[in-house]
Amino acid sequence: MTAILGVSPPVYHEVKKPPPAIDFRDVKLTFAGQTDGTLVLGGISFSVRPGEIMSVVGPSGCGKTTLLRLASGLVPPSSGQVWCNGRRVDALNTEVGFVTQDSNLFPWLTALGNVEFPLAVRGVPDKERRERAMHWLELVGLSGFENHYPAQLSGGMQKRVSIIRTLVYEPSVVLLDEPFGALDAQTRMHLHHELLSLWQHQKSTMLFITHDLVEAITLSDTVVVMTRGPGLVKEIYDVPLARPRNVFEIYLEPGFDKAYASLWKHFKHEVQEVLLPGGAL
Amino acid sequence: MVDLAALDRPAAKGRARPRSMRRYYVLMTQLSLLLTLILGWQWGVSEAQLPYFSRPTLVAAKLMELISQPTIYRHIWVTLQEILIGYFLGAVFGLVLGFVLGRSQFLSDALQPFIIGLYSIPKIALAPVFIVWLGLGMSSKVAVVFLASFFLVFFNTYSGLRAVNEELVRLARLMGASWPQTISRVILPAAADQIFLGLKTAVPYAVIGAVIGEYIGSNEGLGFFILYASQTYDAPALFAGIILLVGIVFAANLGLSHLEGKLIRWKTSSSQAVQI
Known part of the structure; x- marks a missing residue:
């Protein structure tokens, strides 16, 4: 049409943005059962920016760990796609590093x-x-x-x-699956501190799975809240805390209370059913 | 730097005696027990006037006499060859098959009934079959030794591979290890403990296999020597032959333990051997 009018279309010089480190595109996952399958993930879409620390929080059994297995290519999605640095993950993805729950x-x-x-x-x-x-x-x-x-x-x-x-x-992306879950509170704090210093040192992208809201806020730039199974993204929340952060007194950082309150608002509905079936929290 | 590991050792907590002292006591107890047995044998037999029980002094004299003549070396060599060839073949086949079935769920499922069937046959009981098939020579004994050691090495390798933590395998693959690297650097070291246990447990069974084979039908070897001594009521020679057999088992186990110590230095817990 523009050609008919004799006007050439404007040329946009797009700033070349690097592709997301990890990109989940409408990922569904069904585990095969005896008679019918169990839907574990019911259509997940979000992406991890290069260089950021992103946490995924959610109640147990919401498929958090499964996300990491998808990102590393250990499990293929039933539908949808997983991309890593602009390439589709369809085999073992050796661009990621995996830190498991047990050492x-x-x-x-x-x-x-x-x-x-x-x-x-x-x-x-x-x-x-x-x-x-x-x-x-x-x-x-x-x-x-x-x-x-x-x-x-x-x-x-x-x-x-x-x-x-x-x-x-x-590795360009580090996947961490509740790595500090089994440690005592003191050691945990020290390791939070060390992980953040290592990250400052290397600036790798990290996708961190946890069920601990404070841990998520302490470490991340972005927190994804997931729902109980089948897992869905309920909320993507940007943590407003400045860096470097003092992990030992994270609750004193301006904005911590607000961040916690807004995350808890989304999270409590997810844990509520477990704690008090049908009741209020 | 504080050595945290040292603090965890019981010795450092002052509970147990210092290690070197303890080992000394254990050794002394073992030596006095052995001495008591030998003296008890010597004394008991001379008091009770038991025929054909021989005496340690007579056995020792016979042993000295035997090793000063060439005949016994011929017998030892024949039995050693049967054990070495049969054990080596059994170990190689056991390792390979144990590895393949340990890694392949399909083959493991498919072959399970056959393996369990073979497992329940007392391998030594097959010795007469091999004598019929392969004759009185060495090959029939090699076959018995092979079967006895093969199964022990196979079952232990198989169960060792089954017990490998798959998480470690996946992690190694994600870290960029190729399959050959994953096998040599992760799977084999992870199963090494159990594999060595199989190799060690198989040694006495290999010796038993050779000797039983010789008992059933042969004209040379330590088993033949012992049987001949028994048939001629030569009790000192009988015991001397058995002592030589014990020596072979002992030396083989010592060699394997040495090899294991060189290969596995990290060992933390002991596994239980799969027995036949």
């Missing part, structure tokens, strides 16, 4: 051996591998423990090794 260290390798593992299988030369692994061990205060086997390390130390084993090969 899952290789018990036959020392702390150093564990951190070196991903570098070794990626063919990094011995000397460089050792230097990089030692550097990360030092960052989390584990110098002197490099020759300890996992069984000789405390739970918190194992968790540190497990996290840096993933960060050491600098």
